Every structure is written in structure tokens, then in C-alpha cells.
Amino acid sequence: MQSNQLTAQGQLRHFLTIEGLKKPMLTEIMDRAEQFSGITQRQVKKVPLLRGKTIVNLFFENSTRTRSTFELAAKRLSADVMNFNISTSATSKGESLLDTLHNLEAMHTDMFVVRHDQSGAAEFIAQHVAPHVSVINAGDGCHAHPTQAMLDMFTIRRHKTEFHNLRVAIVGDILHSRVARSQIQALSILGVSEIRVIGPQTLLPRDCQTLGVHVYHDMDQGLKDVDVVIMLRLQLERMKGALIPSAREYYRCYGLSPEKLSLAKDDAIVMHPGPINRGVEIASAVADGPQSVILEQVTHGIAVRMAVMSMALGAQQQETDA
Amino acid sequence: MQSNQLTAQGQLRHFLTIEGLKKPMLTEIMDRAEQFSGITQRQVKKVPLLRGKTIVNLFFENSTRTRSTFELAAKRLSADVMNFNISTSATSKGESLLDTLHNLEAMHTDMFVVRHDQSGAAEFIAQHVAPHVSVINAGDGCHAHPTQAMLDMFTIRRHKTEFHNLRVAIVGDILHSRVARSQIQALSILGVSEIRVIGPQTLLPRDCQTLGVHVYHDMDQGLKDVDVVIMLRLQLERMKGALIPSAREYYRCYGLSPEKLSLAKDDAIVMHPGPINRGVEIASAVADGPQSVILEQVTHGIAVRMAVMSMALGAQQQETDA
Amino acid sequence: MQSNQLTAQGQLRHFLTIEGLKKPMLTEIMDRAEQFSGITQRQVKKVPLLRGKTIVNLFFENSTRTRSTFELAAKRLSADVMNFNISTSATSKGESLLDTLHNLEAMHTDMFVVRHDQSGAAEFIAQHVAPHVSVINAGDGCHAHPTQAMLDMFTIRRHKTEFHNLRVAIVGDILHSRVARSQIQALSILGVSEIRVIGPQTLLPRDCQTLGVHVYHDMDQGLKDVDVVIMLRLQLERMKGALIPSAREYYRCYGLSPEKLSLAKDDAIVMHPGPINRGVEIASAVADGPQSVILEQVTHGIAVRMAVMSMALGAQQQETDA
Numbered sequence: 001m002q003s004n005q006l007t008a009q010g011q012l013r014h015f016l017t018i019e020g021l022k023k024p025m026l027t028e029i030m031d032r033a034e035q036f037s038g039i040t041q042r043q044v045k046k047v048p049l050l051r052g053k054t055i056v057n058l059f060f061e062n063s064t065r066t067r068s069t070f071e072l073a074a075k076r077l078s079a080d081v082m083n084f085n086i087s088t089s090a091t092s093k094g095e096s097l098l099d100t101l102h103n104l105e106a107m108h109t110d111m112f113v114v115r116h117d118q119s120g121a122a123e124f125i126a127q128h129v130a131p132h133v134s135v136i137n138a139g140d141g142c143h144a145h146p147t148q149a150m151l152d153m154f155t156i157r158r159h160k161t162e163f164h165n166l167r168v169a170i171v172g173d174i175l176h177s178r179v180a181r182s183q184i185q186a187l188s189i190l191g192v193s194e195i196r197v198i199g200p201q202t203l204l205p206r207d208c209q210t211l212g213v214h215v216y217h218d219m220d221q222g223l224k225d226v227d228v229v230i231m232l233r234l235q236l237e238r239m240k241g242a243l244i245p246s247a248r249e250y251y252r253c254y255g256l257s258p259e260k261l262s263l264a265k266d267d268a269i270v271m272h273p274g275p276i277n278r279g280v281e282i283a284s285a286v287a288d289g290p291q292s293v294i295l296e297q298v299t300h301g302i303a304v305r306m307a308v309m310s311m312a313l314g315a316q317q318q319e320t321d322a
Numbered sequence: 323m324q325s326n327q328l329t330a331q332g333q334l335r336h337f338l339t340i341e342g343l344k345k346p347m348l349t350e351i352m353d354r355a356e357q358f359s360g361i362t363q364r365q366v367k368k369v370p371l372l373r374g375k376t377i378v379n380l381f382f383e384n385s386t387r388t389r390s391t392f393e394l395a396a397k398r399l400s401a402d403v404m405n406f407n408i409s410t411s412a413t414s415k416g417e418s419l420l421d422t423l424h425n426l427e428a429m430h431t432d433m434f435v436v437r438h439d440q441s442g443a444a445e446f447i448a449q450h451v452a453p454h455v456s457v458i459n460a461g462d463g464c465h466a467h468p469t470q471a472m473l474d475m476f477t478i479r480r481h482k483t484e485f486h487n488l489r490v491a492i493v494g495d496i497l498h499s500r501v502a503r504s505q506i507q508a509l510s511i512l513g514v515s516e517i518r519v520i521g522p523q524t525l526l527p528r529d530c531q532t533l534g535v536h537v538y539h540d541m542d543q544g545l546k547d548v549d550v551v552i553m554l555r556l557q558l559e560r561m562k563g564a565l566i567p568s569a570r571e572y573y574r575c576y577g578l579s580p581e582k583l584s585l586a587k588d589d590a591i592v593m594h595p596g597p598i599n600r601g602v603e604i605a606s607a608v609a610d611g612p613q614s615v616i617l618e619q620v621t622h623g624i625a626v627r628m629a630v631m632s633m634a635l636g637a638q639q640q641e642t643d644a
Numbered sequence: 645m646q647s648n649q650l651t652a653q654g655q656l657r658h659f660l661t662i663e664g665l666k667k668p669m670l671t672e673i674m675d676r677a678e679q680f681s682g683i684t685q686r687q688v689k690k691v692p693l694l695r696g697k698t699i700v701n702l703f704f705e706n707s708t709r710t711r712s713t714f715e716l717a718a719k720r721l722s723a724d725v726m727n728f729n730i731s732t733s734a735t736s737k738g739e740s741l742l743d744t745l746h747n748l749e750a751m752h753t754d755m756f757v758v759r760h761d762q763s764g765a766a767e768f769i770a771q772h773v774a775p776h777v778s779v780i781n782a783g784d785g786c787h788a789h790p791t792q793a794m795l796d797m798f799t800i801r802r803h804k805t806e807f808h809n810l811r812v813a814i815v816g817d818i819l820h821s822r823v824a825r826s827q828i829q830a831l832s833i834l835g836v837s838e839i840r841v842i843g844p845q846t847l848l849p850r851d852c853q854t855l856g857v858h859v860y861h862d863m864d865q866g867l868k869d870v871d872v873v874i875m876l877r878l879q880l881e882r883m884k885g886a887l888i889p890s891a892r893e894y895y896r897c898y899g900l901s902p903e904k905l906s907l908a909k910d911d912a913i914v915m916h917p918g919p920i921n922r923g924v925e926i927a928s929a930v931a932d933g934p935q936s937v938i939l940e941q942v943t944h945g946i947a948v949r950m951a952v953m954s955m956a957l958g959a960q961q962q963e964t965d966a
Contacts, residue, residue, distance in 0.1 A: 040752045044696030046724075052366030054394060065747065068726060072698065072751055075724045080368075080397045082390060095597035103387065103596060106620035107394055108362045274747065275739035298750035374688030376716060402690075402719045404712060417919035425709065425918060428942035429716055430684045 004126060012311045014126045014135040017144040018185040026189055030154050032307035033300065039076065040302055049310050050079035054109040058125075059138075060086045060116040065275065066138055069298070070113045073305035082109070098128055105130045110313060112136070119143035119178075134312040136305075142176050148273055149182035151304040153190060155297050156228055159269050163190040169222050169264075170196070171254055172232030172281055173203040173243075179273050180232055184211055198222035199254060202243045219254055223263040231256050231272045234281045247280045256282045261291065269293045326448060334633045336448045336457040339466040340507040348511055352476050354629035355622065361398065362624055371632050372401035376431040380447075381460075382408045382438040387597065388460055391620070392435045395627035404431070420450055427452045432635060434458070441465035441500075456634040458627075464498050470595055471504035473626040475512060477619050478550055481591050485512040491544050491586075492518070493576060494554030494603055495525040495565075501595050502554055506533055520544035521576060524565045541576055545585040553578050553594045556603045569602045578604045583613065591615045648770060656955045658770045658779040661788040662829040670833055674798045676951035677944065683720065684946055693954050694723035698753040702769075703782075704730045704760040709919065710782055713942070714757045717949035726753070742772055749774045754957060756780070763787035763822075778956040780949075786820050792917055793826035795948040797834060799941050800872055803913050807834040813866055813908075814840070814857075815898055816876030816925055817847040817887075823917050824876055828855055842866035843898060846887045863898055867907040875900050875916045878925045891924045900926045905935065913937045 005014040005021075012025065039045055055074045057067050067083065074081045086100070104112070111134045114122045119141030126135040139145040153163075160166055168187055174180045174197045187195050195213040197204060208215045216222030223229060234250060244250045251257075261270065270282075270292045278284045287294060327336040327343075334347065361369055377396045379389050389405065396403045408422070426434070433456045436444045441463030448457040461467040475485075482488055490509055496502045496519045509517050517535045519526060530537045538544030545551060556572060566572045573579075578592065592604075592614045600606045609616060649658040649665075656669065683691055699718045701711050711727065718725045730744070748756070755778045758766045763785030770779040783789040797807075804810055812831055818824045818841050831839050832855075839857040841848060852859045860866030867873060878894060888894045895901075900914065914926075914936045922928045931938060 042696070045698070045752060046696040052364070052368040052398075054367070054397075064728065068728070068748075069751060071726065072724075072753075075698075076696075080394075082393065084386065084390070096600065099597060099600075102617055103620050104390075106617040107391060107624055108367060108621065109394075275743060278740070278743075295746055295750040298747050299752065302751055374686070374690045374720075376689070376719075402716075404715065406708065406712070418922070421919060421922075424939055425942050426712075428939040429713060429946055430689060430943065431716075 004123075011314075012308070014122075014137075015146055015308045015312055016122050016126055016135065016137045018146050018149050018182045018189065019144070021189060023189050023191070026150065026153065026186060029150050029304065029307050029311065030157055032311060033150075033154050033303040036076075036303040036306040036310075037300065039306075040299065045076050046078055047076070048078045050074070050077040050110075050313060053077075053079040053111070053313060054107070055079045055081050055111045055113060055309070056104055056109050057081065057083045058086060058104075058112045058114045059084070060114075060121070061139070063115055063139070066115060069301045070136075070138060070305055073302050073309060076302065077306055077310060079110075079309075097125075101125060101129060105133055109133065111309065113138050115139045117141055136308060136312065139178055141178065142181070143178050144182045145178040145273075146182050147301070147305055147308055148179050149186040150308070151297055151301040152183055152230065152271060152273075153186050154300045154304050155271065155293055156269070158296070158300070159293065160227060163187070163192045166192040166228060167194045167226045168192050168196070168228040168230065169198055169216075169226040170230045170232065171198040171219065171222070171256065173234060174199055174208075174232070175203045175205050176235060177232050180230075183230060184213060188212055196222050196226065200244065219260055220263055223260055226264045227268055229256065229261065229264055229268055229270050231270065231276075231282050233273060233275065234277055236277070236280075247277075251280055255280065256286050258283060258285050258289070261286055261289075267291075271297060274298065326445075333636075334630070336444075336459075337468055337630045337634055338444050338448055338457065338459045340468045340471050340504045340511065341466070343511060345511050345513070348472070348475065348508060351472050351626065351629050351633065352479055354633060355472075355476050355625040358398075358625040358628040358632075359622065361628075362621070367398050368400055369398070370400045372396070372399040372432075372635060375399075375401040375433070375635060376429070377401045377403050377433045377435060377631070378426055378431050379403065379405045380408060380426075380434045380436045381406070382436075382443070383461070385437055385461070388437060391623045392458075392460060392627055395624050395631060398624065399628055399632060401432075401631075419447075423447060423451060427455055431455065433631065435460050437461045439463055458630060458634065461500055463500065464503070465500050466504045467500040467595075468504050468508075469623070469627055469630055470501050471508040472630070473619055473623040474505055474552065474593060474595075475508050476622045476626050477593065477615055478591070480618070480622070481615065482549060485509070485514050488514040488550060489516045489548045490514050490518070490550040490552065491520055491538075491548040492552045492554065493520040493541065493544070493578065495556060496521055496530075496554070497525045497527050498557060499554050502552075505552060506535060510534055518544050518548065522566065541582055542585055545582055548586045549590055551578065551583065551586055551590055551592050553592065553598075553604050555595060555597065556599055558599070558602075569599075573602055577602065578608050580605060580607050580611070583608055583611075589613075593619060596620065648767075655958075656952070658766075658781075659790055659952045659956055660766050660770055660779065660781045662790050662793050662826045662833065663788070665833060667833050667835070670794065670797065670830060673794050673948065673951050673955065674801055676955060677794075677798050677947040680720075680947040680950040681944065683950075684943070689720050690722055691720065692722045694718070694721035694754075694957060697721075697723040697755070697957060698751070699723045699725050699755045699757060699953070700748055700753050701725065701727045702730060702748075702756045702758045703728070704758075704765070705783070707759055707783070710759060713945045714780075714782060714949055717946050717953060720946065721950055721954060723754075723953075741769075745769060745773060749777055753777065755953065757782050759783045761785055780952060780956065783822055785822065786825070787822050788826045789822040789917075790826050791945070791949055791952055792823050793830040794952070795941055795945040796827055796874065796915060796917075797830050798944045798948050799915060799937055800913070802940070802944070803937065804871060807831070807836050810836040810872060811838045811870045812836050812840070812872040812874065813842055813860075813870040814874045814876065815842040815863065815866070815900065817878060818843055818852075818876070819847045819849050820879060821876050824874075827874060828857060832856055840866050840870065844888065863904055864907055867904055870908045871912055873900065873905065873908055873912055873914050875914065875920075875926050877917060877919065878921055880921070880924075891921075895924055899924065900930050902927060902929050902933070905930055911935075915941060918942065 115138040122137035198216045437460040444459035520538045759782040766781035
């Protein structure tokens with residue numbers, strides 16, 4: 001599937017997936033986020049960059065946390081935000097998804113932030129929107145979560161400066177994780193020297209080798225000498241499906257305890273997209289410990305989303321002007 | 323019922339119904355909407371006209387689409403918006419409707435946008451609000467939906483310039499439609515030469531003749547040589563009541579197919595208040611075809627609502643100042 | 645429990661309870677509210693005092709009315725508001741309350757307005773928030789509702805100017821009322837000459853004497869010559885618990901009828917935190933009568949909340965700057 005997220009001039013029009021993007025684009029997103037990062041800590045945390053723009057949070061899947069960070073990012077850019085919970089909307093009156101979208105476009109809205117439980121939903125919507133609308137993927141099924149991946153890259157760059165000499169381990173349910181998929185793509189593009197995925201056979205995709213990663217079923221081996229440990233959230237509903245035996249057993253094998261973390265480099269950082277399951281995939285002592293940058297990720301999430309939103313609307317503005 | 327929507331000077335204080343308004347008022351609303359229409363397409367879609375005003379969306383009946391257009395209209399006028407879903411509010415604690423209203427007034431809010439499933443609800447509320455509050459009817463029962471009618475008139479004027487020489491057909495469930503009732507009143511006031519209503523006996527009001535309209539049960543005859551075709555949404559729940567036989571049968575008799583549309587004038591426009599039921603009251607080929615102005619209606623809805631909101635608050639401001 | 649609501653310099657950092665505050669602080673809150681009171685009645689009801697600040701409404705207990713007044717107060721100070729209904733948020737994914745709080749902090753939010761059905765919840769949260777976040781208690785269990793108490797004090801001052809010569813009666817379910825608890829503390833600090841509580845034995849706390857109030861079970865005696873009558877809302881669920889016999893019986897004994905009110909001073913004012921149960925704790929003739937200041941309380945609620953919010957964020961700003 002050829003992604004349509006770039007303009008003819010190679011600028012960001014939508015932000016749907018990390019796949020297919022080039023290193024300079026990822027660097028530009030991080031550089032922009034760096035600028036916005038300062039704003040978020042000022043007394044007046046607003047810039048008028050998107051004043052008069054209307055951003056629609058189109059959430060087909062409930063997520064207070066992700067919706068909040070996009071809402072805050074939009075408001076700090078001075079945009080107007082409209083929250084649209086699709087399950088309670090006109091689609092329940094039998095209107096088709098595309099009719100709902102075209103109605104929102106007709107209201108001269110400028111951006112759809114889309115979360116959907118079906119892989120490919122954001123791409124589908126982007127293929128059908130009017131030229132004046134940008135689409136940001138806020139997570140689609142097991143497919144992609146590109147703003148999460150970029151805030152993770154931003155957090156790594158803040159701590160490690162360079163990517164080329166890093167060894168990064170991603171631990172847990174890689175198979176069902178849109179976060180992991182986008183992270184692996186971003187880490188590859190940014191040229192880290194080694195990406196490891198660690199997890200039980202049942203939670204790793206079969207095509208792991210083709211992703212350019214090294215597979216470990218043993219966590220002790222996998223964590224050895226890594227610079228970055230990315231823990232994934234364990235979807236507890238997986239346990240019903242018998243993919244993992246029990247939370248306790250999972251923690252014993254793949255939970256990040258202080259002992260396990262000590263196998264990584266001394267200055268390794270620990271990341272997690274949240275919300276965390278304490279005692280399931282991560283020990284409290286680690287989540288709250290000195291190597292954890294989990295809350296920094298949340299902070300950087302605002303700046304990265306401000307960056308992507310302003311780039312997508314800026315690129316578009318130039319296209320319309322031309 | 324003497325409507326109390328005008329001030330002593332004949333300016334708009336509330337906007338409750340089309341009934342009883344004079345042609346210059348409808349023209350003023352459309353002229354104002356024309357001005358706002360430009361704003362909606364600018365880069366910065368905001369004007370500071372209602373800065374510091376507080377507009378309350380009082381929705382007793384759920385409607386994401388209508389609420390969104392009012393919310394956007396208010397925000398583009400720089401007003402603050404408070405969404406108030408009445409079923410979840412204090413009324414569930416046993417507080418009376420009027421006590422809830424008086425509490426909202428005491429918070430120095432400036433406008434209530436009211437949707438209710440009971441005919442007359444907006445009028446009732448307008449009769450009881452404090453002098454500083456304006457009420458906009460966003461649809462009450464089977465009674466009236468005046469902003470919808472005005473956005474329809476605005477759309478017709480955009481395409482046909484004049485009203486006096488037009489033949490307009492309204493098709494479907496006239497009996498239960500607050501939209502149709504308000505449209506017929508507006509078309510009459512604006513002086514169109516002929517208004518036709520088309521539908522089965524069971525879905526037409528008995529007093530049709532007194533409305534000054536021509537009744538057709540046969541759609542082919544009714545559509546002949548009309549300039550404007552307004553399709554109404556079929557409330558599918560009517561079918562349970564046995565008022566119509568089946569969706570398929572309904573479409574055969576009263577659905578707007580390309581063949582039926584060809585009986586109207588070549589430059590006839592097709593309208594629908596949305597959300598549309600494709601294949602029930604309208605064929606996709608028509609809804610998406612060159613004569614359809616359905617999405618334009620949505621766009622104009624914002625401008626018309628901005629016009630009505632600013633007129634009602636402006637008129638009031640002058641009254642208070644005097 | 646030592647309350648941590650003041651800074652080392654004695655300024656307001658959080659606003660959790662009236663208990664322990666000194667008279668000058670309560671006076672400062674009322675003086676500030678007096679300034680904001682003018683703003684609320686201007687054409688443009690906004691001041692840019694909290695522009696760029698993010699205020700989170702953290703409501704664990706549903707309350708449209710209280711949430712709305714805080715939301716309006718925040719918007720009129722030009723802050724951005726994020727409504728966070730905790731029951732629908734990440735805590736349902738198994739995240740702990742503190743993790744949710746730390747995530748919100750990491751988004752660089754500035755204030756949490758907390759309502760919770762557990763006494764002590766706001767205090768608990770205040771003990772755990774980051775230095776840059778202020779907490780406002782919007783009602784916690786049966787414990788405290790300090791902004792309600794302050795808007796009541798503000799309303800009394802508006803009508804009676806001085807506190808030291810006042811006789812104030814609070815009538816109803818004192819036992820379960822966070823409002824009454826905070827009111828009694830505020831009235832004591834402001835030095836009213838006599839506080840009376842009136843109610844059946846079953847609805848009065850056992851330690852009434854230690855609160856410095858006079859207890860009356862007979863309403864006629866209790867109302868004699870008072871300057872202010874504060875009616876409490878009867879929680880109808882108390883009747884299930886057999887604490888009161890019936891609504892009719894309750895009204896006969898403790899409902900404020902015109903006859904009972906005539907026992908108070910001629911210029912006595914009648915207050916109620918709302919929403920009122922007409923005919924249960926108060927007669928409509930009294931609620932809507934000339935001595936009622938119930939809707940004024942609602943109006944003053946906005947100004948008092950603006951005062952407290954701006955003080956808490958101002959105090960904090962100075963601390964951070966120092």
C-alpha cells in the first residue's frame with residue numbers, strides 16, 4: 001500500500017505511519033518538537049500558530065489519555081478542538097462513515113485525529129478526505145501509532161543524543177502492538193545499530209526476521225548491554241486467549257525487575273507507552289526508579305504532537321497557497 | 323401562540339420559529355450569513371464578535387451533528403461554549419427544568435441553544451428566561467427547526483438568486499418533520515411561486531391545503547419541472563408503526579432515483595437535511611451527483627448559525643444598552 | 645491531619661478546606677471575588693489572567709452544576725479546561741490513581757479541581773502532586789466543600805456587610821453535609837456572634853457542641869431572630885435509610901415555609917446550596933420570594949472560584965519564581 005502522507009514536495013500532509021518516511025523527516029519532527037518543548041514549560045504555554053483552525057478528535061475507540069494529549073497539543077497551538085465520539089454519533093442513525101467524514105469536511109474543519117480499532121482505518125480515511133483536511137493516525141488496530149513512536153524517539157534522543165551506536169530492546173507483546181511496529185520502523189530509519197525484540201513465541205510476529213530485528217525468548221540474554229529498554233503494555237485480555245499462562249508467570253519471565261534491568265548498561269533508560277501494569281510487565285521499583293523516563297515520555301508527547309500537527313497544517317497551507 | 327422572538331423594535335431576540343417573521347428579517351439573516359460565509363473559508367476562521375459571551379448547548383435530545391455545527395459557529399465567533407446534556411444533569415437529582423435554567427442564567431450565560439423532543443419546548447424556555455438570555459431553537463419535536471430552514475433558504479438563494487419564480491418540491495415524511503414545517507413557512511414568506519409536498523397519505527398532515535401547498539401522492543407528477551427538490555430523512559422507526567410498508571417499497575415510490583430526478587428541470591438542485599439513508603429516500607448516484615448541494619448545506623449551516631447567534635446577541639445588547 | 649494548603653509565606657497553594665485558615669485569608673478571597681464580580685457582568689466577561697494555564701476538572705463523582713461553575717470560572721480567566729471523568733478513564737484499564745495524576749502532571753497541567761465521594765480525597769491528592777500543580781477541593785465525601793462555603797460567606801457579606809453581629813441558622817442534614825461543615829468553620833473564623841444548627845437528632849453530628857454551635861431540634865425556636873437562614877439539601881436517599889420518616893413529615897418539621905421564615909428577622913436572607921427540593925426542605929414561595937438569595941449564590945460562585953483559582957496559581961507562580 002503506497003502511503004499518501006507526503007505532498008509532491010515531500011512535506012508532511014498526513015501522518016499515518018512511520019513506514020516509508022526518510023531520516024530527515026523524522027529528524028525534522030524531533031527538531032520542531034524541541035522548539036515546542038520549551039513552550040510547554042513557560043508560564044503562558046500557548047502559541048498562536050493554529051489560531052482559527054478546527055481540529056476534530058475522531059475517536060472510534062475510547063482513549064482518554066491519548067485524546068487528552070492531542071487536545072492539549074491542539075489548544076496550546078491555539079486551535080479549536082471538537083471531540084467526536086463516533087459510536088454516539090450519526091453512524092448510529094445509519095449514516096455511513098464516509099458521509100460522516102464529508103459532513104465534517106463541509107464544516108471547514110482542518111484536521112482529523114483518528115483512533116480506530118481496525119488496522120488501516122486512518123489510511124482509508126486519508127484516501128477519502130478533501131484536499132484541505134489532514135489526517136493524523138492516533139493508533140489503528142495492530143498497525144501503527146506513529147506519534148507514540150516519534151515521542152519515544154524524541155525521548156531517546158534527549159538522553160542518548162545519537163542513534164547509530166544504540167542497542168534497543170523492546171519487550172513484551174510485539175505481535176499485537178501497533179506501538180512496537182512503529183517503534184521498530186523509526187529505530188531502523190534512524191539507524192540504531194541493533195534492535196532486539198524479547199517475548200514468548202506466542203507474542204512475537206512470525207515475520208520477525210524480515211523486520212531486521214534480533215529475536216530473544218530469554219529476557220536475561222536479550223537485555224544484556226542494551227542502552228534502551230522499551231517495555232510494552234500487556235493487554236490483559238490476551239490472557240483469556242491463553243496466549244500467556246498468568247500475570248505472575250508473565251512477570252517472572254518478561255517483567256522488568258531491578259535484577260533484570262541490571263543486565264542492561266548502567267546508563268540504560270527504561271520506557272513504557274503507558275498506562276503501566278505494575279507488577280505485571282514492570283516492577284514499581286523500576287517504573288519509579290532513576291532509569292525510568294516514562295513520565296518524560298508523556299511530557300514529550302505534547303511537544304511531538306504539536307510538531308506533527310503544525311507541520312501537517314503548514315505543509316498543506318503552502319500547497320493550497322501555490 | 324404569539325411568538326416572543328422579536329424585540330419591541332422588531333429585532334431578533336430569540337430564534338424559535340420561522341412562523342410570523344417578515345421577509346426583510348429572513349433576508350437580513352441570509353445577508354449576514356453571506357458575510358460570515360467568507361470567514362469560514364479563510365485561514366483564520368475566527369472573528370471576535372462574541373468574545374466573552376457564554377453559549378450553552380442545552381440538548382435534551384442527542385444530536386452530535388447539530389450540536390457540532392452550533393459549537394463550531396459559536397467558537398468561530400470567539401464565544402465560550404458549554405455543552406449541557408440535560409439527562410445527565412441536576413434534573414436527575416429532581417431539580418425542575420426551570421430551576422436548572424435559572425441556575426444557568428445566574429452564571430451570566432448569554433444564550434441557550436435548545437434541542438428537545440417536545441414541540442414547544444424552546445418557546446416555553448424563551449418565555450421564562452431572564453432578559454439577558456437569548457434562546458435559539460435547534461429543533462423541538464415535530465414543530466420547528468428554523469436554523470435548518472434558513473440554511474436551506476440560503477443554499478437556494480446561492481443557486482437560484484431569486485425566490486419568486488421558483489417551484490419547490492418537498493418529498494417524504496412531511497407529517498412528522500419539523501424541518502418541512504419550517505421550510506414551508508420560509509418558502510411562503512420569501513414568495514416562491516409554488517410549493518409542492520410529495521408523499522404517501524399516511525405521511526402528510528391533514529391540513530396540507532391550509533399550508534398553501536400543493537399535494538402530490540405521485541412523485542413523477544410532483545417532480546415535473548421543479549427547480550428545487552428537498553428530500554426529507556425517513557425516520558426508520560416509522561416503519562415499525564406500519565406507516566410505510568418497507569424501505570424497498572418506499573424507495574420505489576418516493577426515493578429520488580436519477581430517473582425521477584430527470585423529470586425536474588435540468589438545473590434543479592437536490593437538497594437533504596442529513597443524515598441521508600442511501601437507497602431509502604435517495605439513490606447514491608443522486609446524493610453524490612452534480613445536482614446535489616447536500617454538503618453545501620452543511621457548510622452554509624455554520625454561516626447561518628453564526629448570523630442568527632450574532633443577530634440575537636446584538637439585538638439584545640442594544641436593548642440592554644438603551 | 646496538618647493541611648498543606650498554604651505556602652511557607654502563608655499564601656494559598658491549594659484550597660482543600662476552610663479548617664485552619666485565618667480571617668485575613670477568607671477576607672482576601674472575598675475581596676478578590678468582589679473584583680471579579682464586576683467582570684462577570686460586563687459585555688466581555690473575560691480577563692487574560694490565566695491565559696496558557698491548563699486546568700483539569702477531575703470529577704470522580706458526577707456533578708454537572710459544580711463542574712460547570714468551575715469550567716466557566718476557568719474560561720473567564722482565559723485558562724484552557726480539560727474535563728476528565730475518571731470512571732471512564734485509564735483507571736478502568738487498571739492504572740492506579742497516582743499514575744493517572746502523575747501522567748496529567750507530566751502534561752504540564754497547572755491545577756486539578758477534584759470532586760470525590762471519599763472524604764480526604766483532595767487532601768490525599770494534594771499531598772502527592774508535583775510542586776507546579778495546585779489542587780482545589782470541589783467537594784470530598786462528607787468532609788469539606790470550601791468554595792461553596794466561601795461563596796456563601798461572600799453572599800452574606802454582600803447583604804449584611806459585617807459578620808460579628810450576625811445570628812446564622814443552618815437547617816437540615818448537618819451530619820452528612822460537607823457544605824455545613826465548611827460553612828460552620830468559615831462562620832466561626834469570620835466571627836459571627838451565634839451559629840445555630842437545626843435538625844432532627846438523627847441528622848446532627850454527635851460532637852455538635854465541640855463545633856461551637858447551638859443545637860435546636862425545634863425549628864420555630866431555632867429560627868427566632870436570626871439574620872441568615874441556610875437551608876441544606878435533603879439527600880432523598882437518606883429516607884431509605886430510615887433517618888427521616890417521609891418527605892411530607894420532614895417538610896412539616898424542618899421545611900422552610902413562609903410562616904417559619906416570619907420568625908426570623910424581617911430582613912433575614914434565605915440561602916441554599918442547590919439544587920433545591922421544592923416542598924421538601926423549602927417552600928416555593930420562600931425559594932422564589934424576596935428574601936431568597938439562592939440564585940445570587942450561583943452568580944457569586946463564579947466570582948469566588950475565579951478568586952480562589954487565581955490566588956492559588958498566583959501564589960504558586962511567586963514560589964516558582966523565587
